[in-house]
Amino acid sequence: MQIFQNVNIDWLGKTKYFVAGSVLLLILGGVALYQDGGPLYGIDFKGGTLLYVRFAQSPPLDTIRGGLAQRGRGDSIIQRYGPPADSVVLIQLEQQGDDDEALDRGKTLILEVLAGVVANTAEPGKQDFNAVNPVALAEVLTRRDPLVLGPASADRYRQLAAAIVEFRDEDRNGLVTNLDELSEVPDANPAVVSTVKEAYYPGSFAVRKTESIGPRVGAQLRSQAFWATVYAVLGMLVYIAFRFEWVYGTAAALAVVHDVVITLGLFAVFNYEISLTVIAALLTLVGYSMNDTIVIFDRMRENLRVSRREPLGVVANKSINQTLARTALTSGLTFLTVLILFLFGGEVLRPFAFALVVGIMVGTYSSVGIAAALVVAWDNWKHSRGVGAKAASGPSSRARQDQAQETRTLAAAGRR
Secondary structure: OOOOOOOOOOOHHHHHHHHHHHHHHHHHHHHHHHHHOOOOEOHHHHOEEEEEEEEOOOOOHHHHHHHHHHOOOOOOEEEEEOOHHHOEEEEEEEOOOOOOHHHHHHHHHHHHHHHHHOOOOOOOOOEEHHHOOHHHHHHHHHHHOOOOOHHHHHHHHHHHHHHHHHHHHHHOOOOOOOHHHHHHOOOOOHHHHHHHHHHEEOOOEEEEEEEEEOHHHHHHHHHHHHHHHHHHHHHHHHHHHHHOOHHHHHHHHHHHHHHHHHHHHHHHHOOOOEOHHHHHHHHHHHHHHHHHHHHHHHHHHHHHHHOOOOOHHHHHHHHHHHOHHHHHHHHHHHHHHHHHHHHHOOOOOHHHHHHHHHHHHHHHHHHHHHHHHHHHHHHHHHHHOOOOOOOOOOOOHHHHHHHHHHHHHHHHHHHO
16 A cells, blocks of 8 residues: 655654654753652552542542541652542552561551541441451351351352442442442342341442552662663564664664663653653553664665665665655554554553553654664764774675675676
8 A cells, every 4th residue: 555655754864853753852851850769669569559449439548648647658659549429439558667567557547548548437336338348248247147058158148249349349340339239240149148238338449449559679670671672672682783783773773772772851841750661551552663664774775785885874765765664554553553552551551541542653764763863973983083984884795795696796797
């Protein structure tokens, strides 16, 4: 499919605009990182306790924040999570101490603060239904036997307890505000609902998910993520240097580093946390951006074989224009896919999708306006230093062998 025909854009003539845009984005990201004191790491990398709490009514964020501050945890991060109608709040505490008990202390502290600042719906002698697990609920039902099943009731009540908890977690998103709603559960007749109401009360909040990780593990994961990215870039550099020449590999590696740094800077600008899924997105970005760059470099090598007397800048412009349709189709369709994922994929996938949305845009323009421009700039510098041959801009050693063989073949044909 050819969507661009006879394109003749002077991409290298616009290099200064690409460079200016990159410098502006780098400065913007650098300022944001400086103001934040560095990247905003997620729980994966810095350690601590993370709770997702759903409230029956609008969550009192300031009250919760104040309650944690009174307990000496003013460093807590409290923010809404997901659609406002869900009334879900993300509460994050950095771990204090290296022992495993510190993680439990963080969760206990959050629950104590929530119990103190949220409207108290507790009833004496009863437990919070929104915090009960299937095993505990099955024990209560078995002991009270509302279905009058006799001694062989344990298995039946375990199944019924599992169905009730599943209804709470799946149908009511973890929070039941009126226990009469349990009548919608199959086999939960009025006697079962009455028994549950005798033992439990509907709490005003529920912990939907808990994540905990120690600081040592977080530091180790952070180090591994950094070196994984470095090794990926170095591996690409070696591959392109072998396939083309070292200056091509260096230019491609610098362009990829440029893409990753800008993406991380924009994470700081928009206050997105860097987690393991974001590192996976960055590694995907490294491969995607490098692929675009290789396509352009490969076309440059082909054009150099047939346009040996043309300046490298002219060849580079021609190569970018010839691959423009392919770049627009692949990058455009991929961009639309990750954009939809960013808009409709939910809060959990949003940082991952954001990294890909930004990375595809930055990676595409760096392949067109940065990587090729670096190779041409090196070639111009070499010539300005008096180097006559296109050492950096010429084709690889294998390509030069092909050219030499072609020259010998033409000479032999002329003699015949």
